[in-house]
Amino acid sequence: MRRPALAPVIGDVLAALARQPGCMLSRMSGSGATCFGLFLSAEAAQCAAALLSRAQPRWWVESGKLL
16 A cells, blocks of 8 residues: 555555455545545444554544444
8 A cells, every 4th residue: 555645644544444354445535634444344343443442542433334
């Protein structure tokens, strides 16, 4: 994965999301303020959120459903 030159942490976040079990897609929002992952199930998303929160306690991490 290519690391953005201005904010390398974005590449770190996208890679961390992509490594989570059940992650189908990891992307950055249009403005770059948020990175997100789409998961196979709500359970996979919740598990990923818990794992990422423990691994990166300074990141804001939430899981939720798309309506």
